[in-house]
Amino acid sequence: MTINIVHLIGRVGGDPDMKxxxxxxxxxxxxxxxxxxxxxxxxxxxxxxxLWGKTAEIAGTYVRKGKQIAVKGSLKFDTWNDRQTGASRSTPVILVEQLDLLGSKQDSDGAMNDMSPENF
Structure with a gap:
């Protein structure tokens, strides 16, 4: 059996980067x-x-720098080759499955708290 689940609560460091x-x-x-x-x-x-799909769209609409959120997801590693040295590089990334907006009603501008895709 293997388990790869990450739960985090913190503050967003910058506005969402949407693609x-x-x-x-x-x-x-x-x-x-x-x-x-x-x-x-x-x-x-x-x-x-x-974040991907509906969860990404929700984050793009409601999440801003400084907002407190909770996330549930899994740990993955993005890997690439350095352009200058050719060395293999990697960085840990949390692949978010569930996003919860935390804070007061004023902070969320009336948004729903549980912004999981299955709630839409």
């Missing part, structure tokens, strides 16, 4: 800061998020 493909697919990229408690202070860990 629309000729095929009709939609992709959204976000960064998420999640505080990690240490003895001296809270230090953020930064995560790259990737």
């Amino acid at each position: 629309y493909f000729d095929s009709g697919k939609v992709k959204c990229r976000l960064t998420l800061a999640v505080n990690r408690r240490t003895r001296n202070s809270d230090e953020p860990d930064w995560f790259n998020l990737e």
